[in-house]
Amino acid sequence: MKLAAHGEGRGKMVYWNLFLGFFRIGLLGYGGGPTMIPLVHAEAVQKYQWMTDDEFTDVLAMGNALPGPIATKMAGYIGYKVKGYLGAFIAIAAMVIPVLVGMILLLGLIYKLKDSGIVGGMTHGIQPVIGVMMAVMAYDFFKKAWQSWVKSKTLAWTLISIIALVLLNLNPGLLIGIALAYAFTESTYLANKKKRNQQQRDADRGFSA
Secondary structure, eight states, X not given: OHHHHHHHHHXXXXXXXXXXXXXXXXXXXXXXXXXXXXXXXXXXXXXXXXXOHHHHHHHHHHHHHSSSOHHHXXXXXXXXXXXHHHHHHHHHHHHHHHHHHHHHXXXXXXXHHTTOHHHHHHHHHHHHHHHHHHHHHXXXXXXXXXXXXXXXXXXXXXXXXXXXXXXXXXOHHHHHHHHHHHHHHHHHHHHHHHHHHHHHHHHHHHHHO
């Protein structure tokens, strides 16, 4: 009985952690969208360890390739991974509902302060912090790719991404879709090639015997 009660308590704590983690993300995620990604990484990977860096990278790539807000997609997936459908509901609700209620309740004040110099100063002050957070996460992703993938391909895709996003102003979702299609095609080709080589080696050993 004590063990069951202890396990039930731990299960409830996970739900509470899901709520707290994504509530903080929704509350502090200025600007939404990509600016929330470093916060999601800090909560899901570093603080609670609900997933690894590699899993987070995969989820981020797939989330960007699919339509809809990236933050809510990641909240839903991570919540579902941790505690199923109820976990997904808690994670999304914790991120969206408190901020939405706050905006509705403070709508008049927000409208009055939208042109305030104080609010403008706060906005300008937080932007460099967000930029640094995203740059640090981008560096971590690049370092992992450099260590685990072909270095020439890592450099090539980095250059392609800079040209596509900065010079050509390509939609990031489209670029991610192209990269995923390339990765799928390459991995499928290499897997089939490895399988054919293994079959050839097996056939050669059978012939020799």
